[in-house]
Amino acid sequence: MSPSAETVVDARGVRRVFDRAVLDGVDLQLKQGDFVALLGPSGTGKTTLLRILAGLDAADDGQVLVPRKRSVVFQEPRLIPARRVWRNVVLGSRNPRRDRKKAVTALTEVGLAAKSDAWPLTLSGGEAQRVALARALVTEPGLLLLDEPFAALDALTRIKMHDLVAELIQRHNPAVLLVTHDVDEAILLSDRILILADGSIDVDVAVDFEKPRRRSDPRFIELRTHLLERLGVS
Amino acid sequence: MTTSELVPPPVKKAGPALESLTARGRQGRLRNVTRTWRGRVLRIAVPVGLIVLWQLSSVLGWADEFTLPPPSRIIAAYQELWANGDIQAALPISLKRAGTGLAIGVSLGLVLGLFAGLWKIGEEIFDAPLQMLRTIPFIAVVPLFITWFGIGETPKLVLIAAATIFPMYLNTYHGVRGVDKKLIESGQTFGLRGWRLAARVILPTALPAALTGLRYAAGVSLLALVLAEQINAREGIGYLVNNANQNQRPDIVIAGILIYALLGIVVDVLMRVAEHFALPWRPRVAIG
Numbered sequence: 393m394s395p396s397a398e399t400v401v402d403a404r405g406v407r408r409v410f411d412r413a414v415l416d417g418v419d420l421q422l423k424q425g426d427f428v429a430l431l432g433p434s435g436t437g438k439t440t441l442l443r444i445l446a447g448l449d450a451a452d453d454g455q456v457l458v459p460r461k462r463s464v465v466f467q468e469p470r471l472i473p474a475r476r477v478w479r480n481v482v483l484g485s486r487n488p489r490r491d492r493k494k495a496v497t498a499l500t501e502v503g504l505a506a507k508s509d510a511w512p513l514t515l516s517g518g519e520a521q522r523v524a525l526a527r528a529l530v531t532e533p534g535l536l537l538l539d540e541p542f543a544a545l546d547a548l549t550r551i552k553m554h555d556l557v558a559e560l561i562q563r564h565n566p567a568v569l570l571v572t573h574d575v576d577e578a579i580l581l582s583d584r585i586l587i588l589a590d591g592s593i594d595v596d597v598a599v600d601f602e603k604p605r606r607r608s609d610p611r612f613i614e615l616r617t618h619l620l621e622r623l624g625v626s
Numbered sequence: 627m628t629t630s631e632l633v634p635p636p637v638k639k640a641g642p643a644l645e646s647l648t649a650r651g652r653q654g655r656l657r658n659v660t661r662t663w664r665g666r667v668l669r670i671a672v673p674v675g676l677i678v679l680w681q682l683s684s685v686l687g688w689a690d691e692f693t694l695p696p697p698s699r700i701i702a703a704y705q706e707l708w709a710n711g712d713i714q715a716a717l718p719i720s721l722k723r724a725g726t727g728l729a730i731g732v733s734l735g736l737v738l739g740l741f742a743g744l745w746k747i748g749e750e751i752f753d754a755p756l757q758m759l760r761t762i763p764f765i766a767v768v769p770l771f772i773t774w775f776g777i778g779e780t781p782k783l784v785l786i787a788a789a790t791i792f793p794m795y796l797n798t799y800h801g802v803r804g805v806d807k808k809l810i811e812s813g814q815t816f817g818l819r820g821w822r823l824a825a826r827v828i829l830p831t832a833l834p835a836a837l838t839g840l841r842y843a844a845g846v847s848l849l850a851l852v853l854a855e856q857i858n859a860r861e862g863i864g865y866l867v868n869n870a871n872q873n874q875r876p877d878i879v880i881a882g883i884l885i886y887a888l889l890g891i892v893v894d895v896l897m898r899v900a901e902h903f904a905l906p907w908r909p910r911v912a913i914g
Contacts, residue, residue: 448814463816464812464815472812472813472826484816
C-alpha cells in the first residue's frame with residue numbers, strides 16, 4: 393500500500409525502546425483534515441509517538457513520513473517569557489517584523505488581538521494556551537499535534553477551548569493528532585479514536601455521528617462505555 | 627481491696643471541642659498600625675542614634691580623637707579634601723580603574739560563558755580550567771601579579787579583570803544551560819535552529835542570570851579596586867587613604883573608606899535600574 397496523494401502522515405513499524413519497547417511496531421496513516429484522538433493510560437507511549445511525529449525524538453526503527461510544516465501545542469503553553477505575545481506567535485518566522493500582521497490576525501482568531509503587545513507572564517493560563525494555539529496555526533501546518541493541551545486548564549476554560557479548537561481546526565483543516573486521556577474530550581472533538589496499548593495500536597474506532605456532539609446522546613454514551621472498557625476502567 | 631478491676635483508660639482532661647477564634651477588632655487594627663510605625667521609626671532612629679553616640683564618644687572624652695575621629699571631623703575632612711581638589715582628582719581615576727577592569731573581565735566572562743553554555747565543545751575546553759581557577763582567592767595572587775606586571779597601572783587592571791571574570795562566566799554559563807528545555811523544544815518545533823534558536827529563545831531567557839553576574843562582578847570590581855590601590859598607588863582614592871595613613875590622619879582614612887562604601891551602593895542601585903529596563907517582561911522587578 394503506497395501513500396495516496398492526500399496522505400499527510402505515514403508511519404510504519406515505528407519502534408521506540410527505553411527500558412522496554414514503549415512503541416513496538418506502530419502503524420499510523422492520516423489524511424488531510426483527519427482529526428484523530430490517541431487515548432491510553434499514562435506511560436503507554438502516546439506522547440512518545442507524538443514527539444516522534446513532531447521530530448523532537450527519533451524512532452529506533454520503522455519509517456516516518458510527516459509534513460515539513462507541522463506544529464505542536466503542548467500541555468503547557470511554552471511561550472518565551474522575554475518575547476512579547478505577537479513575537480511568540482511568529483517565533484519560527486524568518487522575518488518576524490514583516491509577519492507581524494499575520495501574528496495579529498492569528499491572535500484575532502483566538503480572541504486575543506488586544507494582548508498582542510503584552511508579555512506572556514501577564515496572561516492567564518487559558519490566554520497563554522490560546523496564544524500557543526495561534527502560534528501553532530499561524531504557519532498553516534499540514535499536521536497539528538496536540539499533546540494534552542487542555543489538561544492544565546480549569547473546567548470552564550476547557551469547555552471554551554474545546555469549542556475554539558474545533559472551530560479553528562475546521563477552518564484551517566490540518567490533519568490533527570490529539571493525545572489525551574480524557575475519553576469525553578476525544579469523542580467530542582475527533583473523527584477517529586485510537587487506543588495505544590502494549591506498544592501498538594489496539595483499538596481503532598471511527599466516531600461517525602455528527603458534530604456538535606452531546607454527552608447525553610445514546611451513541612456518545614455507548615462509545616464511551618466501549619472505550620472505557622477497552623481502557624480497563626469500567 | 628484486692629479485687630482487680632478493669633482500669634479505665636486515662637482520660638485526658640479534654641477542653642471544649644470548639645474554640646472561639648477572636649476577630650482582630652479595633653484594638654488589633656490599632657496594634658498593626660503601631661507596629662508599622664514602630665518599624666519605620668526604629669529603622670531611622672537606630673543608625674542616627676549610633677552616629678550621635680559616635681559623636682558623643684569624643685565630646686565626652688570616651689575615645690581618643692586620633693583613634694576614632696568623630697563624625698564632625700570626618701565631615702571637615704571631606705570639606706578639606708574637596709577644597710584641595712583631592713576628591714575631584716581621585717574619584718575619576720579610581721572609577722576609571724574599576725570600570726576598565728570590569729569591562730575587560732565582564733567581556734571575557736560573557737564570551738566564555740556563552741561559548742561554554744551554547745557549545746558542548748566550549749564547555750569541554752573552558753569549564754574545567756575556569757572552575758579550578760575560580761577557587762583561587764584573587765587576593766592571594768597580588769604578590770605574583772606585582773612580579774609579573776610591576777607596580778604600575780597594569781597589575782591593578784589585571785587584578786580587577788581577573789576578579790570579575792568568574793562571577794560573569796559562572797552566571798552566564800548557568801543561565802544559558804538553565805534555559806528550560808521545554809522552551810528550546812518549542813523553538814525547535816517551529817523550525818528554529820542554531821543561531822536563530824540562540825537569539826530568539828536561549829539568550830533572552832538567559833539574560834536575567836547574565837545580569838545577576840554583571841551585578842556581582844560590579845560589586846567584586848570595587849573590592850578588587852580597594853586591594854589594587856594598595857599596590858603602590860600614586861593617584862586615586864587608595865592613594866588618598868594610604869597617604870593619610872602615613873600622615874596620621876585617621877579622619878581622611880575613614881572618609882576614604884566611606885567613599886568606597888558609597889560607590890558600592892551607587893553601583894548596586896545603577897545595576898538594579900539597568901535590570902529594570904533590560905527585563906521589562908519580568909513582573910515586579912523592584913528598584914532599590
